[in-house]
Amino acid sequence: MKKSIIATAVAAALVLPVTANAVKVAGDALEIYGKIHVSIDASDRDLTGADNSQDFSVSSNSSRLGFKGKHKMGDSGLTGLYKLEQEVSIGSGSAGTFTTRNTYVGIKGSFGQVIVGKHDTPFKTIGSKWGVFGDSVGERRSVLGAKSSGGNTMNQRGQNALMWSNKYGNLKAMVMYSADASDDDKDVVDTKSDTLTSIGVLYKGKGVPFYFGAAYEDWDSLKGSATDGYRIMAGYKAKFGKVGFIYEDISSDSAALDRAVYGLNGVFKLGGGMDIRGQVLVADDSSVGADTGATRISLGLFKKFDKQTQMYAAYGQTDNDANAKYQGVDGGHGDEVKTDVGGTPNSFSVGVIYKF
Secondary structure, eight states: OHHHHHHHHHHHHHHSOOSSSEEESBTBTOEEEEEEEEEEEEEEOOOTTSOOSOEEEEEEOSOEEEEEEEEEOTTSSOEEEEEEEEEOOTTTOOOOOSOOSSEEEEEEETTEEEEEEEEEOHHHHHHHHHOSSTTSTTOGGGTTTBOTTSOBOSOOEEEEEEEEEEEETTEEEEEEEESBTTOOSTTSOOOSSBOEEEEEEEEOOTTOSEEEEEEEEEEEEETTEEEEEEEEEEEEEETTEEEEEEEEEEEESSGGGOEEEEEEEEEEEEETTEEEEEEEEEEOOOTTOSSOOEEEEEEEEEEEOSSSEEEEEEEEEEEEOTTOOOOSBOSSSSSOBOOOTTOOOEEEEEEEEEEO
16 A cells, blocks of 8 residues: 555656656655756767768757655754665667766764765866856866866766765865775775765855855876866856856876866846856866867857746857867767867757756
């Protein structure tokens, strides 16, 4: 009988319209939530010696389904937490391992929150809070945290991670440690050959016009290379919208990742739930050598209909120096846009985002 009641509740929650982002099936103990983000893209990869006509693509962009909950642990003053989140592929139906996204169990009390599992590192979180194009073709991760030889690299989820976070007024502090961040030693005791330490702070409050964040991250072996780096971002919010700045400096045994990046972005409100967005990222030469930098520009028009539904048109272009190979689209956006050395890949996209 109980199983039948639960099944009926879940089915009803999935078909009935809701006004909140999450559907409460069993109060705070179980919430079902998700996001469907699909776009239609036209991309020019700028490949050498190839037909450079526009490539049409239908892309599912970090669409997800999640389950989360919390409960008070008796009179201890503690709250138990959990989250199980999976990326879903809209359009292709490709299979994947469950809990590919942030997934953890933890406790919360006066000391803050402690979770164990898989989660975005504080370093990645600072970049996410700065970016204004989400998982569209204007995505930041084709340059921010990427190699000059191409490839989103230092925007990771720490696996096998222990993470503490706490808020002090408008300031949030975060610390993560993992003994096997990339889970290379599956089903055996972690050998600590791939440890990760990531720390960060984020200042953001209601009624406060300024926000800022900073993070430092160190990997013993990030895709085979000892790597560490820091990010600093700051911004200003007002009635017109917001503007933001970010600086990233990464040191790595991988010469293509050993470089600095800085960027500016802005969101300018037009009224009626509509805004126009712009973003610029500039990568300095990496340790590979001269002419290994790039400039990335993104432009977009976004329309928010309500808390759940948004549509947009976006454009992104990466202008590589002669010896660089930063991608046109990478990280978050389902269909990547790769290029050749010195290429100038670009994409135009129309997308819809629906949250529940």
